[in-house]
Amino acid sequence: MKTLRITFPYMGNYVHAFRGLLEDLGYEVVMPVKPSKRTLDLGVKYAPEFSCLPYKIVLGTYLETLPKGVDRIVTSGGVGPCRAGLYASLHEKILKKLGYQFEMIVLEPPLVDLKGFYKTVQHLNYKNYSLWYIYKTIKRNWRKIKALDTVEQKALFLRPRELTKGSVSARYKEVLQYIINAYSEKEIAEAEYEALKELEKVPVDLNRLVVKVGMVGEIYVLLEPSSNFEIEETIGHLGAEVKRSMFLTGWTRDNTMPGKSEDLLSVKDAAKPYLPELIGGHGQDSIGNAILYIKQGFDGLIQLAPFTCIPEIVARTILTRISQENNFPILTFFLDEQTGKAGMETRLEAFIDLLKRKKLHKLEKAEKGGKLNGTLSWN
Amino acid sequence: MVNMAAPTVGIARTLNYYAYFPFWSGYFDTLGLKTILSPPTTKEILDQGVKDALAEACLPIKLFFGHIASLKKKVDYLFIPRIVNLNKKTVYCPKFLGLPDMIKYSYDDLPPIIDIRVDNRTFHDGLLIASLKLATKLGFSKLKGVKAYQEGLKRQQLYENLLAKGYLPINEVNVKKPKHFSVKSPFKIALLGYPYLVYDNYINFKVLEFFNQNEVQILTAEQVPLAVRKQYAPFTNKKRVFWTFSDRVLSSFQYYLKNVPDLKGIIHLTAFGCGPDFIVDRIMEIDAGERQIPYLTLTIDEHTGEAGLLTRVEAFLDMIKRKTRSEVSQ
Numbered sequence A: 001m002k003t004l005r006i007t008f009p010y011m012g013n014y015v016h017a018f019r020g021l022l023e024d025l026g027y028e029v030v031m032p033v034k035p036s037k038r039t040l041d042l043g044v045k046y047a048p049e050f051s052c053l054p055y056k057i058v059l060g061t062y063l064e065t066l067p068k069g070v071d072r073i074v075t076s077g078g079v080g081p082c083r084a085g086l087y088a089s090l091h092e093k094i095l096k097k098l099g100y101q102f103e104m105i106v107l108e109p110p111l112v113d114l115k116g117f118y119k120t121v122q123h124l125n126y127k128n129y130s131l132w133y134i135y136k137t138i139k140r141n142w143r144k145i146k147a148l149d150t151v152e153q154k155a156l157f158l159r160p161r162e163l164t165k166g167s168v169s170a171r172y173k174e175v176l177q178y179i180i181n182a183y184s185e186k187e188i189a190e191a192e193y194e195a196l197k198e199l200e201k202v203p204v205d206l207n208r209l210v211v212k213v214g215m216v217g218e219i220y221v222l223l224e225p226s227s228n229f230e231i232e233e234t235i236g237h238l239g240a241e242v243k244r245s246m247f248l249t250g251w252t253r254d255n256t257m258p259g260k261s262e263d264l265l266s267v268k269d270a271a272k273p274y275l276p277e278l279i280g281g282h283g284q285d286s287i288g289n290a291i292l293y294i295k296q297g298f299d300g301l302i303q304l305a306p307f308t309c310i311p312e313i314v315a316r317t318i319l320t321r322i323s324q325e326n327n328f329p330i331l332t333f334f335l336d337e338q339t340g341k342a343g344m345e346t347r348l349e350a351f352i353d354l355l356k357r358k359k360l361h362k363l364e365k366a367e368k369g370g371k372l373n374g375t376l377s378w379n
Numbered sequence B: 001m002v003n004m005a006a007p008t009v010g011i012a013r014t015l016n017y018y019a020y021f022p023f024w025s026g027y028f029d030t031l032g033l034k035t036i037l038s039p040p041t042t043k044e045i046l047d048q049g050v051k052d053a054l055a056e057a058c059l060p061i062k063l064f065f066g067h068i069a070s071l072k073k074k075v076d077y078l079f080i081p082r083i084v085n086l087n088k089k090t091v092y093c094p095k096f097l098g099l100p101d102m103i104k105y106s107y108d109d110l111p112p113i114i115d116i117r118v119d120n121r122t123f124h125d126g127l128l129i130a131s132l133k134l135a136t137k138l139g140f141s142k143l144k145g146v147k148a149y150q151e152g153l154k155r156q157q158l159y160e161n162l163l164a165k166g167y168l169p170i171n172e173v174n175v176k177k178p179k180h181f182s183v184k185s186p187f188k189i190a191l192l193g194y195p196y197l198v199y200d201n202y203i204n205f206k207v208l209e210f211f212n213q214n215e216v217q218i219l220t221a222e223q224v225p226l227a228v229r230k231q232y233a234p235f236t237n238k239k240r241v242f243w244t245f246s247d248r249v250l251s252s253f254q255y256y257l258k259n260v261p262d263l264k265g266i267i268h269l270t271a272f273g274c275g276p277d278f279i280v281d282r283i284m285e286i287d288a289g290e291r292q293i294p295y296l297t298l299t300i301d302e303h304t305g306e307a308g309l310l311t312r313v314e315a316f317l318d319m320i321k322r323k324t325r326s327e328v329s330q
């Protein structure tokens, strides 16, 4: 049987787990390249003008990989009311119009249509591996995703505390390879352990006063750093710790397991007084998480949204009030192809600066005029 | 409350107004509540909305903010229902779903908002349930609620029949004195878009009048009855678009494409910043292209000038006329 060539959209470190999974299913994987300026330019050229940034980036990625010869594209679906659920169908239409021939396979969330999901998986499994085999390979790569998430979270914590600027990022890049190269679950677990240990060796100042920033928004721009100009790294270097509201492990769990996790329930409950309706995308989560971050004593919030993203526009309108009522600074970025890294950095600097001054002020007040000790530094 | 002078309920003359006002007017009339509409869109209303709404919001949402701002001081209640689903299949644009919340958290000086939720996916007749709930909340009996609901349905039916016959609601939805706005002519153009753009004379620069003067017959999405539209599944055969108004535009588009042999062209009227429309627009563009039917996208934003818009329409019509002439002479 001919070995089929397959590709998928680029999304953060997760591509390495997707790759493993598809290779185990007997595909030759045509790896999507990390989105670049060229990717975006291609996307912008062929996408409808008002489509949102993730749509353009993903289309650009396809346009870069399809000429290499691709039989299948596999991607995620969705059932609205946000647009993402229709992305794949429109991508397909546009690409076929351009003359490419391939098969688009869309994985819809299993919770919505379990039978359909099973059928799609069987279709993907063109070499007819046993269910047991598939289960094992999913489990193994799932473990990999978890390891990737854990190590990334560690980097987010360490970055604002590093003694030499850039040292965490540099080390992080290296240790990531451990996990990428691991195959069996045992190897992955070991790699994760090693990676964390290595990261912890980077010299840091744990007493440094660091402001904590929550991050909410639309899933793609949250998870794919090239779409948000590596915002998390920038924030870390400005001396703030980022807590991202969404990781693939969390998201997939909430969307695949019957009976929602406690986590998600509380996010929904937190959002309800402000936005009782599920409006698609992650609009309700953005609000719920904002409330939770406030309760947990975070210093501020950043919302990332593709320009024209409907759920996030609704969320932003309401977040304005939440920010006023709680005296809680919130910064929103509406991202499109015109967004520049420099402009973003300037706004971030001012924002983090504000958070630091606020926190300092609060601490000074708490000490009632007492002197602050010397460990305070803003690096 | 029933004994006092009838309380007034404010309704914005935009968004859902063009689709469902007959129902709600019948409903509130029967209850004895007075509905007060915001005036037809004006420059002031639009400017106010642009000021009050989020800069990134689409034009129609800004417009809605403006209409609410013009109403809020003049009424006892603001009626902003959360209409989620009416046909068991499609939902409304997410901005519709979050409408009452967006308004609530953007203004400080609002009268109470009636934000009754209508969802047919969870109830057999969500509209009836919502009607009853609202009636009892306002202090009326259930029976009165049922009567109001029935009157609403009656008017709605009447209205939709009129639309199907080609009547166009220009600025006002009026089942007693409907306006027949479009000429009958062999020169037929489908003007597709959401009702709050197509029928709002201010926001579309009276484009309907313009067609009228130019002897162009206009076909709109609402002229294709739901029962007919249902048979036209837009998009790839795998998936329907899941927003009600988009589904309406796309299925009527398919209908016109297949059933009006002398269709001269298609114009898609869309608003700046509209989320669903980038999908709708590209689908229509590709499909119309395949059938070689001239296609024009008109995007309106708050800076669009009348001259610019109508010039483009004129050029489009000229192009079609030239095309037809050369086809004839061949």
Ligand code: SF4
Residues within 6 Å of the ligand: A310, B058, B059, B060, B061, B093, B094, B095, B096, B194, B271, B273, B274, B275, B276, B277
């Ligand atoms: S359908 Fe489009 S224009 Fe209408 S409210 Fe939604 S985003 Fe705005």
